[in-house]
Structure formats: structure tokens, C-alpha cells
Amino acid sequence: MRGTYDHDMPYDPSVYPPFAVTVDLVVLTVRRNALCALAVRRGEEPFRGRWALPGGFVRADEDLATAAVRELAEETGLRPQESEGHAGAHLEQLATYGDPSRDPRMRVVSVAHLVLAPDLPAPTAGGDAERARWVPVASLLAGPGGAAPEPLAFDHARILTDGVERARSKIEYSSLAAAFCAPEFTVGELRRVYEAVWGVSLDPRNFHRKVTGTPGFLVPTGGTTTRQGGRPAQLFRAGGATLLNPPMLRPEA
Amino acid sequence: MRGTYDHDMPYDPSVYPPFAVTVDLVVLTVRRNALCALAVRRGEEPFRGRWALPGGFVRADEDLATAAVRELAEETGLRPQESEGHAGAHLEQLATYGDPSRDPRMRVVSVAHLVLAPDLPAPTAGGDAERARWVPVASLLAGPGGAAPEPLAFDHARILTDGVERARSKIEYSSLAAAFCAPEFTVGELRRVYEAVWGVSLDPRNFHRKVTGTPGFLVPTGGTTTRQGGRPAQLFRAGGATLLNPPMLRPEA
DNA sequence: ACAAAAGTGTTGGCGTTACACCCATGG
DNA sequence: CCATGGGTGTAACGCCAACACTTTTGT
CATH class of the missing domain: 1.10.10.10 (Winged helix-like DNA-binding domain superfamily/Winged helix DNA-binding domain)
Structure with missing residues (x-):
């Protein structure tokens, strides 16, 4: 019988095990003429000590974008564009990563978001400032012919690559580059x-x-x-x- | 205390209620010079009798793209691009929709995928052919000045709109339009x-x-x-x- | 012969590139 | 006065819209 797993069917947790859903953030800025991403040092296993993208679990009654905005505020004190054309940062959904083995602890589906932020006076004011840093993208990702990068946790190198590529192509045909400016x-x-x-x-x-x-x-x-x-x-x-x-x-x- | 919901923390289901994760498919084709989408009539509440996008639950050990390919095969018998440049359909992730109220029954996060398919001899061979149909996009979505469309279930009008817009912009700078051809x-x-x-x-x-x-x-x-x-x-x-x-x-x- | 769809040639306009040149400030 | 970055002028080039014109089939 086909169609057994159809959308239409009632939800049976014994057949469809629950997923954890998180948001991950690719937060980009330009500092000293270099493209930088916000990264945090992991304090827990797995991948303890490695750089990771900021992120966290989506709450029960929270939209995906809301969760991303909350995580961003917790990590940076930043708030995305309040009003039209005003500074603030730009936030958009990037892509979703759900490989069954991407987190060894459990099945996690992560909805990555892309943030373009102006260069901040205080890098990560208002949040987990101790662990969060601006890191040049070039030192996190192997460029063509570049030195071996510091490895990122989970599949975050992939997510960061996708985010950087999206930023590169979007400023081509939109006014989004201004989101990097004061x-x-x-x-x-x-x-x-x-x-x-x-x-x-x-x-x-x-x-x-x-x-x-x-x-x-x-x-x-x-x-x-x-x-x-x-x-x-x-x-x-x-x-x-x-x-x-x-x-x-x-x-x- | 900030950072409580951090990615780093162990997973506690009592704090982070489980989500159901589904894939929805925006399958587009060109038939008789009209852009058409694959739609199914819902047989169950909620939204019984309305058009919906094909889709279903992601299985426990299955990647998101794998789930999308499986659903596509179940609904249409179609198989995405086997080899480079060969016909087959094009499949890519579109966006993820997770509004807490998008499904009245439970918390569902849906990872929508976009499929561009050639006009098939048999519209929906091999699957739930009875309920699945090619429907002109113009009759599902209110165009500028168009007649009132047949309402779609859930937030599927939004998803379809996003998929159509993606297809429209992607053929502009890529060779993807060939995916609609034999x-x-x-x-x-x-x-x-x-x-x-x-x-x-x-x-x-x-x-x-x-x-x-x-x-x-x-x-x-x-x-x-x-x-x-x-x-x-x-x-x-x-x-x-x-x-x-x-x-x-x-x-x- | 005619209609219909496939192709080719040509022209003018517009946007881009490359670079010469001028402007306004700080040291 | 000179270095530095901001800003304008201009000519050569390339791409593209528009359209006249030719080619090859089916009826």
C-alpha cells in the first residue's frame, strides 16, 4: 500500500519518532576589510573546543523566525531591521539541514538563518560574550589554495559555506550590502x-x-x-x- | 541567565517538546502552455476536500532530500535527475515553514521542496493517481486581477507562491528551464x-x-x-x- | 501557393569598462 | 605642497531589442 506516510494521516509518534528542531545562525559582518562570521567555542561534547555557529532549540510556541531573532539577541544584543531602510541587521531563512547523523546525540533538524550585520563597536554585547567571537571566514573555510581551516563542529562548515555563498550572490542584485554598513x-x-x-x-x-x-x-x-x-x-x-x-x-x- | 536554550545543552524532551517534521512538494510542470502544479484533494479533516500540496512525514532514519524523493516517487512515479544533464526532474530544497498554528492538530515543521518536471504522458502514474492532479497555478493562486482562487489547505498557498517565484527567478540565470522539457x-x-x-x-x-x-x-x-x-x-x-x-x-x- | 515555424543579418541604443582629469580635505 | 580618497567626463566596446529577410517543411 502506497501513500501510507501521507501528510493526510493522523500523527502516530510510534511510527514517526519526534525530531528536535533548532535554529542555527550564520551571522556575517565586515571588519577591517574582511568578511567575518560569528562563532562560539563549544564547551560540551560532542566537538568540545571547536568553533560552532550560534544557535539553539526552537520553543514550543515559537515561530522559526522568532526563534532566530531571539537567539540573535541572546548572542549579540542585535535586533534585525525594526523599520524600513533603517540600519539594524538583515535576517532571512537560509536552508534546513536534517541529515540523520548530523548530531550524534539525537535526530536534530536545524533551520539555518542568515544575518547580515554592521560592524559592531562591541563584538558581542549583551550575550554569551565570553564564548562568541568574530572570526574571519577565510580562517574557518578552506578557500581555493588556502591553508587548512580550523574545523567547525557538526555540519556547520557546510552551513557557513552556504550562507557565505548566499550573501555573495544576493548583494549582486539587491541593496543588501547596506546591511553591512552603519x-x-x-x-x-x-x-x-x-x-x-x-x-x-x-x-x-x-x-x-x-x-x-x-x-x-x-x-x-x-x-x-x-x-x-x-x-x-x-x-x-x-x-x-x-x-x-x-x-x-x-x-x- | 542567558543562553539557557543554547545548542550546546543536552536534549530534555520535557523542556523542548518534540516536533513532527514533514516534507511538502511544489511540483511544477508546463502543460498546454500553462504552468501547472501537482495538487491532491484532501480526504481527511482538517481542510477536507481542499487542494493541498503532496507531502508526508520524514522517517526516523531518512535525510530530508531522501524523504522528498520518496514522496515524489510515491505521488508521481517520477525520479529526479539520475545523471548529469539527463532529463529527469530537478529537485531542490525550497524553504521551511514552522508557524506554530500552521497545522491545528500538532506542531509541524514542514521542509518544502521544489520539483521541476517535464510534462508527463500519464499525469501521476504509479502513485495516488486518483487524488493527484495537475492544476494550473493561475487557478490556485490569485494573480494580479485574477479571479478568486480555490483555497489551498494549511499554508500551502504561501508555499506554492514561494515555489513559483523561485522557479521564475531561477530560470533567469540558470539552465533549469530544460528540466521542464523532454x-x-x-x-x-x-x-x-x-x-x-x-x-x-x-x-x-x-x-x-x-x-x-x-x-x-x-x-x-x-x-x-x-x-x-x-x-x-x-x-x-x-x-x-x-x-x-x-x-x-x-x-x- | 500559402501558412507556419526555424533560423540569419543588420542596426541603433544603452550600459559598462578603462582611464584622464578635477575637487576638497589633512598633514 | 603632497598624499589621499571623492567625484565627473569621455571614448571604445559589447550586448541586446527590434525587425527585415531567408529557409524548409506540411497542407
């Missing part, structure tokens, strides 16, 4: 975000024309700053335009 | 897939140049066919190139 930022600062995330260098002149020429992408605040040195630069906020068309082009190398 | 197909047939999925019409001449001019995208098989009438058309298989650069442009209206 509420007000210069065109040059935004360009350095692209350069850090993609690992390339971009022509400053053409980049400037491209982003300022896309209507609704950047909104000038009127202020200027010289915090990067040189001639004073205009300050901008992220505009309402969330789609970038035509997209920013990612150079070959 | 193993060998003509350029015109591929163009009609784009037109059905996007709901637009494309210039046949420019489309032809674009897809045949992208190296590795299409591989001529040497054969020709006149099954569409008119001058004989070359037959192609999908090539190894999975990324389409520059992307196909989706017209405004």
Missing part, C-alpha cells in the same frame, strides 16, 4: 563591503556612478564625513529600492 | 517554457541566438523534428553549463 555610510564604505565580501577590487569611479545612478538605491542625508581621509564624502542611507537592476557585476577574479 | 527538445519548445512560466512572449529570433550562443548551454543531438510544424528544428539536450551568463532578461509585462 545607518549612514559613504559610497566608498559601501564599495569596501563589496570588495571584502567578493574578495575583488572594484573601480571606485564606476562604482560611484552605478550606485548613485540607480534611483531609490541610495538617499543622500545631506551630511558629509572625512572619516576615511581625503575629500569629504557625502553620507547616504539605504533607499527603498531593494532590487538592483541591472545588477552589480562581479568581476572574474 | 530529454530532447527544440529551441522553440524551450522558449515556450519561458513564456509559460513568466507569462510573457519572447522574440523567437533573439531567444534562439541567446541560447544557442551560450557555450555549453545546449548540445545539439544531430536530430531534427517537425512536431511543432513548419521548418524542421534541431534537437538539443541540456548542456553541462548550469549558469547562464549574462542572464535571460525577463520583460516588464
Whole structure:
């Protein structure tokens, strides 16, 4: 008889053993021109002493996104975008990982989320600050020809890889790179975000024309700053335009 | 005390109630120039008599993708891409839905998957063929200015919407549209897939140049066919190139 | 002969690249 | 005065939309 395991059937725990459901967080930021991820040192077996992604169990009456926001606040004190266009971090669901052997203790299905955060004055204020650190992605993942990385716990290397790849491709056609910047930022600062995330260098002149020429992408605040040195630069906020068309082009190398 | 619900902690079922985990399938195909989804009539409460997406519980020792493949085979007899570039269907994880109230009976977290299938001779051979049908997406989802759709069970309208949007955007920059075609197909047939999925019409001449001019995208098989009438058309298989650069442009209206 | 679908050639516009050049500040 | 980063101008190139035109079949 087919269809026995159909959605339609009543739930019988003896046939369908329960799963633990967690959220894991890939929290990315740009610090000192390097793409960094939030990582915690594990204090328990398995994988004691290894880096892991922050995360935790979803509560009984809690939505997945709610659980991710709660975990993020517990670990970083960060709060995702309160209002449209305002700073805060960007949070979105990434993917779900459910290999039966991914956690040796039990069957865990983890719903990973991606967070793009501005560089924070205090790296992990308000939470488990002792164990949480910003770690350059390059030292966690083997790049092409890079040195052997510090191994991550569980399948977190896979999750981090997927999160980084998602961030890299999303800034191509959306205004999401601004989520890595302070509420007000210069065109040059935004360009350095692209350069850090993609690992390339971009022509400053053409980049400037491209982003300022896309209507609704950047909104000038009127202020200027010289915090990067040189001639004073205009300050901008992220505009309402969330789609970038035509997209920013990612150079070959 | 923060961090109480941390990933690190041992699993205590009295604190973290168990979840049921299911997979739901958004199976899309193009039939008679219309984008269609596989839907089943529910025979049980809740939502008895409504359309729902096929799906079912993940088994205890089964990966998420494995569960999706099994459900797909049970419902359609279809098997996703056996070998590279060969026909078969395309399957990928879509997103995970875990609102606490999405199923009135219990706490269910559903990992939705997206399947792009060629138009099958027998719509749902090999499975619960009685209840499963191809239904035009336009009649399941309210388009802009369209008539009121037949309501879907649970949050399946949301899931279907997300799946359709993913399919629409993915064919833009990948060779995935070929997953909707027979193993060998003509350029015109591929163009009609784009037109059905996007709901637009494309210039046949420019489309032809674009897809045949992208190296590795299409591989001529040497054969020709006149099954569409008119001058004989070359037959192609999908090539190894999975990324389409520059992307196909989706017209405004 | 005609309709229908497959292909090719050509042209103008627009976006991008590459780079010369000017601007405004700090040291 | 010079270094540094911000910003504008401009020409060559490439891709693409638009459309005229040819090819090869079925009826």
C-alpha cells in the first residue's frame, strides 16, 4: 500500500519518532576589510573546543523566525531591521539541514538563518560574550589554495559555506550590502563591503556612478564625513529600492 | 541567565517538546502552455476536500532530500535527475515553514521542496493517481486581477507562491528551464517554457541566438523534428553549463 | 501557393569598462 | 605642497531589442 506516510494521516509518534528542531545562525559582518562570521567555542561534547555557529532549540510556541531573532539577541544584543531602510541587521531563512547523523546525540533538524550585520563597536554585547567571537571566514573555510581551516563542529562548515555563498550572490542584485554598513555610510564604505565580501577590487569611479545612478538605491542625508581621509564624502542611507537592476557585476577574479 | 536554550545543552524532551517534521512538494510542470502544479484533494479533516500540496512525514532514519524523493516517487512515479544533464526532474530544497498554528492538530515543521518536471504522458502514474492532479497555478493562486482562487489547505498557498517565484527567478540565470522539457527538445519548445512560466512572449529570433550562443548551454543531438510544424528544428539536450551568463532578461509585462 | 515555424543579418541604443582629469580635505 | 580618497567626463566596446529577410517543411 502506497501513500501510507501521507501528510493526510493522523500523527502516530510510534511510527514517526519526534525530531528536535533548532535554529542555527550564520551571522556575517565586515571588519577591517574582511568578511567575518560569528562563532562560539563549544564547551560540551560532542566537538568540545571547536568553533560552532550560534544557535539553539526552537520553543514550543515559537515561530522559526522568532526563534532566530531571539537567539540573535541572546548572542549579540542585535535586533534585525525594526523599520524600513533603517540600519539594524538583515535576517532571512537560509536552508534546513536534517541529515540523520548530523548530531550524534539525537535526530536534530536545524533551520539555518542568515544575518547580515554592521560592524559592531562591541563584538558581542549583551550575550554569551565570553564564548562568541568574530572570526574571519577565510580562517574557518578552506578557500581555493588556502591553508587548512580550523574545523567547525557538526555540519556547520557546510552551513557557513552556504550562507557565505548566499550573501555573495544576493548583494549582486539587491541593496543588501547596506546591511553591512552603519545607518549612514559613504559610497566608498559601501564599495569596501563589496570588495571584502567578493574578495575583488572594484573601480571606485564606476562604482560611484552605478550606485548613485540607480534611483531609490541610495538617499543622500545631506551630511558629509572625512572619516576615511581625503575629500569629504557625502553620507547616504539605504533607499527603498531593494532590487538592483541591472545588477552589480562581479568581476572574474 | 542567558543562553539557557543554547545548542550546546543536552536534549530534555520535557523542556523542548518534540516536533513532527514533514516534507511538502511544489511540483511544477508546463502543460498546454500553462504552468501547472501537482495538487491532491484532501480526504481527511482538517481542510477536507481542499487542494493541498503532496507531502508526508520524514522517517526516523531518512535525510530530508531522501524523504522528498520518496514522496515524489510515491505521488508521481517520477525520479529526479539520475545523471548529469539527463532529463529527469530537478529537485531542490525550497524553504521551511514552522508557524506554530500552521497545522491545528500538532506542531509541524514542514521542509518544502521544489520539483521541476517535464510534462508527463500519464499525469501521476504509479502513485495516488486518483487524488493527484495537475492544476494550473493561475487557478490556485490569485494573480494580479485574477479571479478568486480555490483555497489551498494549511499554508500551502504561501508555499506554492514561494515555489513559483523561485522557479521564475531561477530560470533567469540558470539552465533549469530544460528540466521542464523532454530529454530532447527544440529551441522553440524551450522558449515556450519561458513564456509559460513568466507569462510573457519572447522574440523567437533573439531567444534562439541567446541560447544557442551560450557555450555549453545546449548540445545539439544531430536530430531534427517537425512536431511543432513548419521548418524542421534541431534537437538539443541540456548542456553541462548550469549558469547562464549574462542572464535571460525577463520583460516588464 | 500559402501558412507556419526555424533560423540569419543588420542596426541603433544603452550600459559598462578603462582611464584622464578635477575637487576638497589633512598633514 | 603632497598624499589621499571623492567625484565627473569621455571614448571604445559589447550586448541586446527590434525587425527585415531567408529557409524548409506540411497542407
